[in-house]
Structure formats: C-alpha cells, structure tokens
Amino acid sequence: MENSGAVSSFDHNLPTVMVTNDDGIDAPGLRSLVRVLVSTRRFQVLVCAPDSEKSAVSHSITWRHPISARRVEIDGATAYGVSGTPADCTSLGVSGALFPSVPNLVVSGINFGSNCGYHIVYSGTVAGAREAFLKDIPSVSVSYDWQDTLFSTLSFPVGGKSSVDDFTLAAEACIPIISSILAEVKNKKYPSGCFLNVDLPTNVTQHKGYKLTRQGKSIYRTGWKQVTSTTRGKMLSTMTMDTDAKMPVEADIMADASQGSLIFQREVEGAQIVEDDTDHKYLKDGYITVTPLAALSPADVGCHTYFKDWLPSVVDHTSPSAL
Template sequence: MEEDKRATILVTNDDGIDAPGLRALVHSLVATNLFKIQVCAPDSEKSAVSHSITWLHPIAAKQVHIDGTTAFAVSGTPADCTSLGVSKALFPTVPDLVVSGINKGSNCGYHIVYSGTVAGAREAFFNGIPAISVSYDWVKGKSNVHDFTLAAQACIPIISAVLVEIKNQSFPQRCFLNIDVPNNAANHKGYKLTKQGNSIVRMGWKQVTSETEERKMSSDMTNIDTETPKDTCTSSVSSEQLLFAREVRGYVLDHEDTDHKSLQEGYITVTPLAALSPAEVDCQAYFREWLQSVTELPSSSAL
C-alpha cells in the first residue's frame, strides 16, 4: 500500500466536539482530500476556560465517528485536548499543524486571554507545533449555521499556505496565528494582517434566584442563547447561598488599526500571537526608571 504523504492536521475547539463550527471546519478540510484529519476536542462546551488544564485527575477519551477522520471526545479542556492530541499517547504521530475552532463568536483584543479556542492553539505552540485558532463573528439574528462552512472555506487557503511554509521549514517558530472571520463571511474584504488590540466587553454581576435565570456567556463574552447544561441541578443550591450571574455593562472598542476594528470593517483578520503579550513600550520605560529608584531605598532588614 502506498504511503499516505498528506499533511496531518489536528482539530480541536472549546465549543465541544458536536459544535457546528468544528464540524464545518472538519468537513471542509476532509472534502479537499489534501489532509489527514485527527480530531481531539472537548466532550462538552468549554467556552471561556482560557488556558486551564486538568492536573489532579485523569481525563477520559472516547472515540466518536466523524467521516474521514479519527476522532476522540475528551473530558478535559481545550488545552488538555491539544496536549493529549500531540503527545503520541492517543494518536501514533505528531500532527504537522493544529487548528482550533471554528469558535462561535469572535476572539479579538483582550478576549484572547479568556478564549479556550485560542488556548487550544497556544498549547500547540508551547509544544513547538505550528497552530491556528479560528473564530467566526457570530451575531444573533443575522448568523446561521451555514456561515461556519463559509468561514471554514475562507480559511482553507491560509491553512494550506501555512502547511507549505511548514514543509519548507520556513514557518516562524515564535508565534501562532489567530484568525477571525467577519459576520458577512460570504462577502469578506480579504485577509488582513493585524495586531491584538485592547477591545473588551465590560462585565458586571447581577444577583439571581436560580442557576437558569440568566443566559450563559459565550467565549467571546457576548450574550448568546445556549441550552442549559443537562446536569444543572437548581435544587442543590442552598437557601444560605447567594447566586450571581455575569451581565454586560458596556464595551471598550479599538479605534486604532487592530484586530477588532479590522474585523468589524469586514476583513478576515490574521493576528500573530506569542505565549504572552509583552508590556507596552512606555511601561518598559517607566519601570526602568522606577526600578532604579527602588534599588536605592534601604532594605527592609535595615528599617
């Protein structure tokens, strides 16, 4: 039998293995017949868990059927899924590329810190494997499930181009890519290289009377109706406990040429990220002078 020389892509996400965004991405990649696809994704929604990992107990992996792939649903976080998927403990080979998504909701600005989708790609970066996170700017009342397929198809040229760079050993090892697809995916304005901005949804807290009173928050920190988890048990809440749910209090938007602003203008934004964002240059300058003054103060033992 002739050896399969196609590149291997590991797909994960934070919305769960049954999420339409992941299924659209996987089906679009499989349809090209250009790649070998492995899937290792959470068995339930893990939105906004950031880069949390499971440490104190084992995680479970169950094989599931997705046409054209080898797929597992995992009880852990997105970072767990990537870590397990690239470890050779679950699959016999290390993937050439990890793609995390497609997330239901954008991941721009400071929301990148909260995002489990971005964490799925970042974990691959930690392991020295090229990675891409992909999110779609879902807007309630305007978006529909078919838009995930449009978003996936719009990103395949980037995925293919990245794999060419990987094969040529020219893909930068000091970053991974975060891609956001605009709401009107069918009429996007093209790809645009952007930088992470500081846009964020300002959150507050509201006291509620039951666990089902308020809608859940999606991983892009906006209100999206989702089903209440089946294992939610409001009767377990003690009368002595106070319940609080997050609510949106306002928005901080970028006015500079950043990821969020370009996304809202209709571009597919491509933002290189590293493990952590460095402090702004003016902060470096301030603390450089500040630290000099600190070292001149007497030590606590001398007081």
C-alpha cells in the same frame, strides 16, 4: 489508552491536520471545519476536542486527575471526545499517546463568536492553538463573528443574522490559509516564533480579503448581578458575549442557594473599546483578520521605563530610615 488502531488507514503522503476547539466536539463550527477539510482530500484529519462545551476556560489544564478519551464517529476523520480542556486536548493529541503520529498542523475552531483584543486571554479556542505552539507545532485558531438579532437589543454592532451554514463558508475561506501554512512547513520556511489567530467576519461571503492585523485592547465591560436560583442565566462567550446558549444549572449552585448563599450572574455592562488599526476594527470592517500571536505578553515600553525608576525607590521606602 493505547494508540494501536487509533487510525486504521493513513496516507502518509498527505499532511496531517488535527482539529480541536472549546465549544465541544459536537459543535457546528468544528463539524463544518472537519467536513470541509475532509472534502478537499488533501489532508489526513484528526480530531481531539472536549466532549462538552468548554468556552472561556482560557489555557487551564487538568493536573490532579486523569482524563478520558472516547472514540467519536465523524466521517473521514479519526476523532476523540476528551473530558478535558482545549489545552488538554491539544496536548494529548500531539503527544503520540492517542494518535500514532504527530500532526503537521493544529487548527482550533471554528469558534462560535469572534476572538479579538483582550478576549484572546479568556479564549479556550486560542488556548488550543497556543498549546500546540508551546510544543513547537504550527497552529492556528479560527473564530467566526456570529451575529444574531438578539444583539440589537444590547446595542452591539450587527452585521446581519448568522446561520449554521456560515460555518461551512468560514471553513472554506480558511482552506487557503491552512494549505499555505502546510506548504511553508514542508519547505521549512514557516516561522516558529508565533501562531496565528484568524477571525472571519459575519458576512463571510462578502469579505474584503485577508488582512494582517495586531491584537488590540478591545473588550466588553462586564459586571455581576445577584440572581435567584430560579433565574435562567445566559452564558457569555469569550468575544461576542453570546446570548443564545443557556447556562447549565449546576447542582452544587442550587444546593448553595438553598442554604442561603448569594448567587451572582455575569452580565454585559457596556460596549466594547474600539481601536483603529487592530484585529477587532478590521474584522468589523469586513476583513478576515490574521493576527500573529505568541505565548509571551510583554508590557508596554512605557511601563518598563516607569518601573526602571520605581523599583529602586521601593528599596528606599522599605529601609528603616524611610519608616
């Protein structure tokens, strides 16, 4: 696709922010974020987001076939819905092939549900920011800890019932972070060795402040149950295991079921692992958590110590004398 005319009027005195997500370009979290960014009149706003819901796809990319980009009307922004993953959207959006300039900052979100601990691994929202980081562009992923009364039936911590309006409040709470990042980028002081993962508490209007945190190991225990082809499944989001969104019934799954295949649905089996002094703990305490992340996932120091002694023994055990 040619990028001529992709952005008709650009104020080059303003920094450019590109927004993506994994909930899809029509998601209320993304629309609220874009609306707030535009309303400040301090940013040029681009949007390059999946044309449909792509939660929990992690950092998958489209490799074997082309993807399409369709212009979407969003007031105050230049927006495209893309038939790819969040990582695809970021990659395309910062490439110069779709937009005439490279954004100064990529913001991925606002996600429907928090992304802390090990759930960061599954998150398409975080992957949208990570892809920008891999391309040396400052980025931040943003998630809102959506809660509903449905969670009380699953023994999840409930901080109050959320509403769509909370996404606007969450977006407003992110403006100081976004503005400060761009100021540091302009002054060439912003670190290049990480990107930020921001999670906003359920009661965002009463948040306790911004807290620098570290990624913990929190994760919901999930399993599988066999279901019939007529069972209406529930889709689990990367962190809050959202029970509101319905899982689409795929035609090929229905066909498999009619041919005798077994159909399985993922389900939540237990509560989260809770740690002190980590992203999830501070989020549940009411803070806006700000967690620096990188692409590398180093193992615990104890693992390196163990394998330093273990690896030489592998050679000994595979030698003929050891058999």
